[in-house]
Amino acid sequence: MHGEKLTPYEQFQTEVDVDNFPKGEMTPRAARAYVESHLWTDANPMLNLSSFVTTYMEPEVTELMAMNAHVNYIDHDMYPKSYHLESVMVKWLHELWNGPKDAEPYGTATVGSSEACMLAGLAHKWNWRQAREKAGKDASRPNMVTGGNVQIVWKKFLRYFDVEPRIVPLQPGKYTLTAEQLDQYVDENTICVVAIAGQTFTGEDDDFKGIHAWLDEYEKKTGISIPMHIDGASGGFIHPFLYPDYEWDFRMPRVASINASGHKYGLTYPGIGWVVFRERQIFNEGLVFYVNYLGGESPTATLNFSRNAAQIIGQAYQMVRYGREGYTRIMRLTVDNAEHLRNRLVESGYFEIMNETQSIPVVALTLKKGVKKFNEFDVSFKVREKGWVLSAYSMPPDAESVNSLRIVVRPHLNRNSVNDLADDIINACKYLEEHGGTATPPQLHGHKKTAPKC
Numbered sequence: 001m002h003g004e005k006l007t008p009y010e011q012f013q014t015e016v017d018v019d020n021f022p023k024g025e026m027t028p029r030a031a032r033a034y035v036e037s038h039l040w041t042d043a044n045p046m047l048n049l050s051s052f053v054t055t056y057m058e059p060e061v062t063e064l065m066a067m068n069a070h071v072n073y074i075d076h077d078m079y080p081k082s083y084h085l086e087s088v089m090v091k092w093l094h095e096l097w098n099g100p101k102d103a104e105p106y107g108t109a110t111v112g113s114s115e116a117c118m119l120a121g122l123a124h125k126w127n128w129r130q131a132r133e134k135a136g137k138d139a140s141r142p143n144m145v146t147g148g149n150v151q152i153v154w155k156k157f158l159r160y161f162d163v164e165p166r167i168v169p170l171q172p173g174k175y176t177l178t179a180e181q182l183d184q185y186v187d188e189n190t191i192c193v194v195a196i197a198g199q200t201f202t203g204e205d206d207d208f209k210g211i212h213a214w215l216d217e218y219e220k221k222t223g224i225s226i227p228m229h230i231d232g233a234s235g236g237f238i239h240p241f242l243y244p245d246y247e248w249d250f251r252m253p254r255v256a257s258i259n260a261s262g263h264k265y266g267l268t269y270p271g272i273g274w275v276v277f278r279e280r281q282i283f284n285e286g287l288v289f290y291v292n293y294l295g296g297e298s299p300t301a302t303l304n305f306s307r308n309a310a311q312i313i314g315q316a317y318q319m320v321r322y323g324r325e326g327y328t329r330i331m332r333l334t335v336d337n338a339e340h341l342r343n344r345l346v347e348s349g350y351f352e353i354m355n356e357t358q359s360i361p362v363v364a365l366t367l368k369k370g371v372k373k374f375n376e377f378d379v380s381f382k383v384r385e386k387g388w389v390l391s392a393y394s395m396p397p398d399a400e401s402v403n404s405l406r407i408v409v410r411p412h413l414n415r416n417s418v419n420d421l422a423d424d425i426i427n428a429c430k431y432l433e434e435h436g437g438t439a440t441p442p443q444l445h446g447h448k449k450t451a452p453k454c
């Protein structure tokens with residue numbers, strides 16, 4: 001088709017057969033119009049407060065990222081300066097997370113915390129297996145201990161990499177992992193204990209100190225030393241700035257690895273994550289491959305090979321742009337806005353707060369027992385009319401009886417928008433009280449169901 005001769009309105013009409021691979025070409029304007037109009041009804045990312053992922057960066061950095069969108073990051077030999085930026089940031093994170101000064105910082109950028117968690121899990125599995133084999137012991141039944149509050153990535157890790165899940169269940173009102181009950185879960189086959197800094201469901205931290213002390217005692221009794229991994233997907237870029245004296249990181253000797261999402265409070269567009277090891281030798285050399293087919297010899301140990309350099313470059317910009325002082329002020333104002341929102345919603349009389357401590361800017365609420373005419377899912381649906389996206393979900397086992405409405409406050413929100421949101425939630429509750437709600441929790445797919453994507 002000679003599209004240049006057509007008006008743009010006519011070009012917009014070009015139909016796409018969604019069942020068959022497109023037969024011929026179309027003009028750039030028609031292609032753009034097709035894809036863009038297809039996306040019109042997607043949520044506005046700025047109003048999507050069910051997500052932790054960054055939705056605002058300055059124009060200078062978005063330009064920089066766009067300029068590098070065609071750089072394949074894995075090609076270290078061709079792009080040594082991009083690679084160098086990553087190594088510098090690993091060093092900075094090791095320092096930010098109080099890694100030992102005499103240790104060689106070691107880690108990598110990943111596509112997100114998920115890849116970072118998988119790499120850390122693999123390192124612990126490899127280390128555990130080698131130690132068992134060296135001692136002439138059975139190395140066929142590794143397990144990992146964590147709380148029922150873990151993000152899905154850990155369940156994926158356990159299933160994909162054949163590690164027995166030992167997941168300590170939650171209880172209504174108790175949504176974190178503590179040392180309580182560890183004796184029923186930890187044994188000589190435990191590759192590591194994963195504890196979370198800023199968990200997905202309520203934003204709370206697991207009891208690092210208690211777990212650490214319990215593992216020390218366990219070692220004294222049994223001679224078995226079990227490392228800890230800290231999942232700092234969210235907390236990793238908040239705790240160092242707002243709570244510098246709080247020991248959640250490598251200051252605890254058992255903490256061997258930490259992950260964080262650069263695309264959450266690291267303030268970079270998706271996808272970037274980080275995993276940093278306490279010292280070089282924890283990342284078992286057996287996991288590293290060396291390739292020579294990109295020119296020169298490159299080590300590779302990430303799960304992905306090719307990836308975009310743009311996020312790594314964007315992350316470097318954010319780190320130098322804000323530094324400790326900037327991140328501290330940004331995180332302070334974000335937590336202040338979360339507290340303000342939380343107070344307004346609690347004062348409305350409809351909600352109870354689930355996270356007593358407000359260390360990261362996540363507001364997790366549940367409706368008060370007396371609210372009978374509607375549920376958290378109704379509130380989420382109703383505020384969607386205004387464009388807000390808030391997660392409503394039932395808590396993981398054994399706290400499934402509790403429903404939560406979760407709001408992830410991010411730095412692009414200001415006090416006015418937070419007040420608008422509070423008004424919209426409270427008005428939704430008033431409406432629902434009068435008219436009643438009909439929402440039922442979305443059904444989770446069982447194993448047997450299939451979908452056209454994996």
Ligand SMILES: Cc1ncc(COP(=O)(O)O)c(C=O)c1O
Nearest residue numbers: 112113114151199200231233261
């Ligand atoms: C605690 C925790 N761990 C891991 C992840 C996975 O992170 P990503 O989405 O960066 O892969 C998340 C995401 O929400 C999370 O909250």
